[in-house]
Every structure is written in structure tokens, then in C-alpha cells.
Amino acid sequence: MPRQPPTKEELEARKIVGINLETITNVHDTNYPGHYPGEDHSWDIEKFKQEFSVEIHKNDPYEASFSLIGLDASIANAFRRIMISDIPTLAIEQVFLNNNTSVIQDEVLCHRLGLIPFTAGKEGLRNFVEWQAKPRETGEPADCRDSDTFQLELKVRCEHNPDAGPHETDPTKLYKHAHVYARDIKFNPVGRQYEWFTGENAIRPVNPDILIAKLRPGQEIDLNMHMHKGVGSDHAKFSPVATATYRILPVIDIVEPILGRDAEKFQKCFPQGVIGLEKVTAEDGKRDSRYLGHEGELKAVVLDAMRDTVSRECLRHDEFKNKVKLGRKRDHFIYGVESTGQLESDDIFLQSVQHLKAKAKTFEKQLVNMVR
Amino acid sequence: MPSQLKTSGSDDVSMDDAPTSHQPQQDESMMDQDEVEDDEENDGEEEEEEEEEEEVQRVKLLPGSTETAASFEFANEGHTLGNALRYVIMKNPEVEFCAYAIPHPSEAKMNVRIQTYEGTTAIQALEKGLADLQDLCDVVNDKFLEARQKFQEQNGVTA
Secondary structure (H helix, E strand, C coil): CCCCCCCHHHHHHHCEEEECCCCEECCCCCCCCCCCCCCCCCCCHHHHHHHCEEEEEEECCCEEEEEEECCCHHHHHHHHHHHHHCCCEEEEEEEEEEEECCCCCHHHHHHHHHCCCEECCHHHHHHCCCCCCCCCCCCCCCCCCCCCCEEEEEEEECEECCCCCCCCCCHHHHEECCEEEHHHCEEECCCCHHHHCCHHHCCEECCCCCEEEECCCCCEEEEEEEEEEECCCCCHHHCCEEEEEEEEEEEEEECCCCEHHHHHHHHHCCCCCCEEEEECCHHHHHHCHHHCCCCCCEEEEECCHHHCCCCCHHHHCHHHCCCEEEEEEEEEEEEEEEECCCCCHHHHHHHHHHHHHHHHHHHHHHHHHHHC | CHHHCCCCCCCCCCHHHCCCCCCCCCCHHHHHHHHHHHHHHCCHHHHHHHHHHHHCCCEEECCCCCCCEEEEEEECCCHHHHHHHHHHHHCCCCEEEEEEECCCCCCCEEEEEEEECCCCCHHHHHHHHHHHHHHHHHHHHHHHHHHHHHHHHHCCCCC
16 A cells, blocks of 8 residues: 655644653654655755755844754754854964063963954955964974964053042042053054054954953053964854854644633743734634634734743643643754854854865865775 | 775674774874965865865774774764764665764764665765765855845845
8 A cells, every 4th residue: 555645734743842841752853764664854955955944033243043944953053063163263362471560360361361352354354364383393383474473462551640639539530541441452463464454454352341450550461462363162262152052943832722811821921922812803703613702802822932932831720731732843943143243143154054064075085085 | 994894704893803993193293384385275264174184084994894884983073073974874765874972072083883775885875974964054055145135135234
């Protein structure tokens, strides 16, 4: 007997992870060859092209949100991991302290400096900046080049402000340079760095108001810094993202009508904007006999399941028992990418895709050598 | 290293013959010089990976492997490539079994085990997996650019 191919509804149902009060069901992807007799789930790029889609919800330089639909978790997770630890950025890597008489210890100060996010002209970052050369065989560091080392300087001395009033108590008015901010860091370009990083393209802190240290009259910070290119897997300061996350799309299925006071209570079980209240119309009654006789009452409808946090609160109340089914759509990933400011959020994602491709490509090449 | 591919005789290999790791000690000095020279001709984001790998062989066939059942060791790779690769290889109907493991967290090594049905080899399955992964990335890239273009038009932003 020939098998019936799965219906559209069945294929959609396979994508839903069931969420019950205490348990979850159907957690694994089953779209592998050999799982369903008579069905072909082998890799097909054309099929993938048809089924895969992207929706962008927000695309600001420092924060982007988008959905990738029709992907496996292993791929989605690869992009996320690459964004966090494999996309290179510039950060302060070496600090040469000439003088530090502030109360903040040398090593703590250096650590703080390393974590300050910097930005610069995108063209230069993309086309000019190179990896620092590896140390020589003898162990001494390789020569610095204008394309891999960027010099910064921080030289601040705190002094009494002669113009301050006699009863002034605010240290920022009483003294000059009582607070050292990221904007006090000066970039000293050399060589070809003038071509790429001048004017509005200069290397500068993303946020000039980051407080680095506090000083009192007579105290001084005088140091030089070198920036290098690095990756997040080496040190978190090189990570281009503050956060890169995804969550799976929540699904709320109201199986039985929820009406009147129950509907209002149901709405309160979810974050704002997830559940809406609508009046039951005569048409509802015609369409679905369960609404007959309830015209004019309020009914609960799903407005925007994406905003749900899947708290399962609604499952704790007996009045909604068997009236609602919670789930998540396994192949719908809602990404949230927040850039630290050096690269734009959408660019970080695109780089992660290129990075994964490059990884596969290099190993494909190496495979030829391995066989030979 | 075809000598490790035992096509005849017993398929089973005693545990003694299969060490957990087969990476020889890398000669670090070899990798340095060429990287500097390569820098100029790189375009865009792929550069950094490319340079390092050009010189050092980072994928090895582990001993005890046969034509249709082989283990591969990837140096300096982790869950990022391991799990993604496992997924695309499992999508191949010729593959009976595929799994990846990181044998020890303090060694930067990732192993992939592939067993195929007759008619293809584990190496071919790995090759197809790597190729499919690249195709997948191209589709994701194109669709994302398309969606971003549409989003910018809708929101009145000029690219």
C-alpha cells in the first residue's frame, strides 16, 4: 500500500515543541533521511532556498533583531557562537605605564582600559587593519606595523581649580581633571593610519563618557597604549557584541473559547501585547458554534505570540485547562544582536555567516591534502 | 595518508591501535612567515582563517578508519563547526551514522565520526557535508541581504 505523503498541517505540527505545565514534548528535530518511511529529508539546497526566510524586526547600529526561519538549531547556534567569539575587533592590548599615582592599581587600570569599546572609520577597519604578526622564533615580539598596531595616549594630571568658589564641595568643580573619562584618550596616528583614520574616521571610544579613574590634586596618570586586532575567544574585550542571543518563537494555541472574566484573567497571564480582548460577533457564532449565545462578550485572542516569555502562568489555572496549548516553533529563531559599537549589528551577523562558510571552505581544501 | 585506510582484512581494530589523538606536535615556526606575506591579497572577512590554515593541516584521519567508517580529528575546532557539520552530514541519506565529540575540554580538538552505507565513503560524505554547509551559508547570506534591503526601503533608509 503506498504511503500518504504528510499533509501541510502535519509538517507544521512536527515543528512545534510542546510545552506543558511541568514537561516538554517533541523536542528533537526529526527531519533526517530515514526517520519517516517513504519521506525524503535529504539535504536539498533548492528546497532549503524555498523554505528558508529572514524577517528583520529592528536594525539599529547598536541593536538588531531578526528572525531566521527554516533553520536547524545547530546552524543557528553556530552563527551565535561565531558572533561572540570569532569575529575580530580592535581593542587595547598593551599598556605602557609611565606614571600612575592614582588610587587605582596599575593592573586594574590596565584591565579597565582594555575593556573600553573603540570605534573608527568602517573602511579602515575593514580594509586596512591586519592581524598582528606572530612573535619571532627567538621569542621576541615581531615588529609593529602601521596596519596592526595603533597607538593611544592617556595623560591626565589633577590640579586645584583656582576659579572654584570658597564653599565649593563638588570635586569636579574644585579640581581640574578630577574625573578621567574615555574621551581623554588621544589617538596618535602614524604612517598610513593618516589616510584611513583621520577626522570623523579617527579611532575613538564608542562612548566618550566612560569613567576610567578619579583623581585628586597632585595625582597623575600618564600612559601609552597599543591596540591590536583580536577575537573574543582570546579575550572578551575583543568580542564585537555585548550580547548575541536567539530564542525560539513561542506558539499560543487557544483551542477552546476563553470568554468574559476568564478572558481578562487569561490576558493577565501573559506579558502586555500578547493576548488581546475582542467582542464576540454574530459572525463568530456562525463560524463556530461554541461562540453561539456569547455575542457581545469578550473573547481572548492571540495578538503577538512573539512577545511572550513562555512563563506557563496560564497553565497553572484550572479554568484554562485544556483550553490552551503552549509551544515553540523549533525552526524559527529570533536573534537579538547588540553591538559594542565597533561594527554594526547586522554586519556582525553577516560576517558570522561568511566566517562559517570560510571554515567549511578551508577544511574542504584540506581534505584534498589529507586524502593525498 | 592512505596507508591508514584498511580496505581488506578485519574491519575491527583493537583499542590499542586507536589512540584518542593523532595530531603530531606542530612545528610552530613553520606557520609564521607566510602569514605576513599573504596579508595583502585578502579580501574581506575570510582573511584570518585562510592564512593560518594554508600551512598547517588541521584535519586528520584517525587510525582504525575504513572506507565506510572513519573518524576525523579537527584541530582548533569546537562545537561551532562540529555540530553544524554533524547536522549537514546527517542530512545525507548515504550516511548511516554521524556524530561529533570533543574528547577532552583542555585539548582544542574535535572528532567527527562518519559511517556510511556501501557505495560511498566516509571521506566523500565529509566532503559533501562541507560543500553543503557552504551552500547553506550562501543562501542565508543572500536572504539576509534581501530582507535588509526590504526593511530599509520600508523604513525609508537609504543603504
